[in-house]
Amino acid sequence: MATPAPALPHVLFTAVRTADGSVRDLLVSDGRIAGYDPAETPDGCTTVDAAGALVLPAPVDAHIHPDKTTWGGPWLSREPAGTLRDLIDGDVRARAEFTSPVEERAGALMDRAIARGTRAMRAHVDVAPAHGLLGVHGVRAAADARKHLIDVQIVAFPQLGLLSEPGTAELMEQALSEGADIVGGLDPVGIDGDLEGQLDFVFALAGRKGVPLDIHLHDRGPVGLRQTAEIARRTVAAGMRGRVTIGHAFAVAELAGDERDAMAARLAEAGVALVTCALGDDPVLDPARLAPHGVRIAVGSDGVRDAWSPFGDGDMLARAHLLAYRTDARTDAELAACYEAVAQGGAALLGLPASRLEPGDPADFVLAAAGSLPEAVVDRPVPSLVVRAGRVIARGGELV
Ligand SMILES: [Zn+2]
Structure with a gap:
């Protein structure tokens, strides 16, 4: 198995559906959640389109x-x-x-x-x-x-x-x-x-x-x-x-x-x-x-x-x-x-750091097609993206 590339310093996940149902942009810096809807993005920031998928803390x-x-x-x-x-x-x-x-x-x-x-x-x-x-x-x-x-x-x-x-x-x-x-x-x-x-x-x-x-x-x-x-x-x-x-x-x-x-x-x-x-x-x-x-x-x-x-x-x-x-x-x-x-x-x-998707938390999360967490639990969609330390490591159920 290939060793993955190191974490990108800054990634903006656009059109992320959050727990309250709103669709926002999620900025990750140095493997951690930096915040939502940033007024501007840092130099060298890359963009990943979440396409309205629900963000869930990684299981x-x-x-x-x-x-x-x-x-x-x-x-x-x-x-x-x-x-x-x-x-x-x-x-x-x-x-x-x-x-x-x-x-x-x-x-x-x-x-x-x-x-x-x-x-x-x-x-x-x-x-x-x-x-x-x-x-x-x-x-x-x-x-x-x-x-x-x-x-x-x-x-x-x-x-x-x-x-x-x-x-x-x-x-x-x-x-x-x-x-x-x-x-x-x-x-x-x-x-x-x-x-x-x-x-x-x-x-x-x-x-x-x-x-x-x-x-x-x-x-x-x-x-x-x-x-x-x-x-x-x-x-x-x-x-x-x-x-x-x-x-x-x-x-x-x-x-x-x-x-x-x-x-x-x-x-x-x-x-x-x-x-x-x-x-x-x-x-x-x-x-x-x-x-x-x-x-x-x-x-x-x-x-x-x-x-x-x-x-x-x-x-x-x-x-x-x-x-x-x-x-x-x-x-x-x-x-x-x-x-x-x-x-x-x-x-x-x-004994892992909690990932509650709040600023400062590890950027370990899953994006999946659902309108809310209860709906995701019932529908159990395959994650469209799996993100670890801010880096996309799987898409549509396959490792990248
Ligand atoms: Zn057992």
Whole structure:
């Protein structure tokens, strides 16, 4: 992949539709939003016609599995699976037969995500004796080749179990020296059958390395809630407020009314963020109902066209649509809350500067044919332009 040219110092995007519906000219200087409708443009300013397209802050994919994807390769037929264990075993079998390396498959998916506007992703990458660190190395290589186009964080993810899969604990430690940025975890009770043991390990490792923690939690009902509460308690005790995430959090998503509100407030107080992927018939976190309590919510794709699922496409505007559909969003505020979780929730989770399209913000945005943000969430148009640091990096769904 060619290294893109450095950012142009000044670019005027003409005829940009803003959130209030007005059509304005947007000036970008040195990779940041300089302002709207400038009286005059700086010397050397180039012009890009936005043709009345709506400007949206660039989305973030807060939970994706690029090491597992078949994106860009032949169609994979999937076998029936009744349990989480069936899915994990089917994944290992399928991947043993993949012929293209992780770097190529992950890179193809990253290109797709970039072309659909994604400015950054948090990649959960399997760390297990069955795969060694091939996934971490491959995803890191794919990300390095695209570092001017997308920011990629890698979570060392013990997909096959941590304490229950001998050799994984040692590999987790090694992964953090060889390309991973974040410690992962997986259903301490449902997979390892040892709540205290897995949490002791992951909190100690994250603390020792000074990195965040991001734990998959599919366990539902009281078992899932007990683990959620224990993760929150340990987050505060370890001084890790703002650095711990629970992915999926089905047990929290199942709550309603006062129980949901109380849990949201508790997680907000502990500084534990939640990520939802709006998958299939699994419980889905509702940003419009949870975010007002202060808990941070971000959104991800999860697996994309892998052995787990034929679905997913790396398009986070489409994911906002799915989330809105699954949470029965109807008002403009509910629809907008889904995209807010995708863009701002994701940026906050990954520690990126917010891109709210205000002067001084990074010029990371998407232009798409829609009259308003709620309409864009419903229509999920392919971006006409994707802009990173003021530079057009994709047009009409294709990298430039
Ligand atoms: Zn996942």
